[in-house]
Amino acid sequence: MNSKKSRLRKPTLHDQAHAEISVQLDHILNKVSANGNPGLDASLKDLYKGQMDIRKHLHEIHSLVKPDLDKAAFYKQATHVWKQSWVYHAFDTKLKASISVIILLVVIQVIVHPFVETTLSVGLIAAWAMKLFKALP
Numbered sequence: 001m002n003s004k005k006s007r008l009r010k011p012t013l014h015d016q017a018h019a020e021i022s023v024q025l026d027h028i029l030n031k032v033s034a035n036g037n038p039g040l041d042a043s044l045k046d047l048y049k050g051q052m053d054i055r056k057h058l059h060e061i062h063s064l065v066k067p068d069l070d071k072a073a074f075y076k077q078a079t080h081v082w083k084q085s086w087v088y089h090a091f092d093t094k095l096k097a098s099i100s101v102i103i104l105l106v107v108i109q110v111i112v113h114p115f116v117e118t119t120l121s122v123g124l125i126a127a128w129a130m131k132l133f134k135a136l137p
């Protein structure tokens with residue numbers, strides 16, 4: 001007896017809301033088109049294929065650009081290593097460069113003097129340093 005009553009009862013607001021939702025879902029799944037294809041399934045498949053094509057093209061572009069990116073990364077690291085070296089710090093200003101060159105010339109003079117018997121006087125080093133200061137911008 002209860003089953004007859006449930007079949008014959010009037011639809012409630014809740015039942016009407018469920019029916020409206022079912023109609024809306026049916027419309028979305030079967031009639032909505034994202035790429036001109038009717039139906040959400042076909043549209044989403046087209047979108048997926050498009051994304052895969054884009055991904056393939058991006059991979060090709062990346063493979064073409066990768067050598068340049070590698071060279072740029074190598075140059076950046078080489079510059080970083082160079083700026084940490086003692087040679088860079090010894091020659092980064094005019095004063096440090098002049099003092100470093102004078103020290104280098106004196107060391108060369110000390111090493112070479114017994115064999116060649118030439119002398120490099122302090123006056124010649126000072127004259128050379130003055131020429132160096134005038135020549136540098």
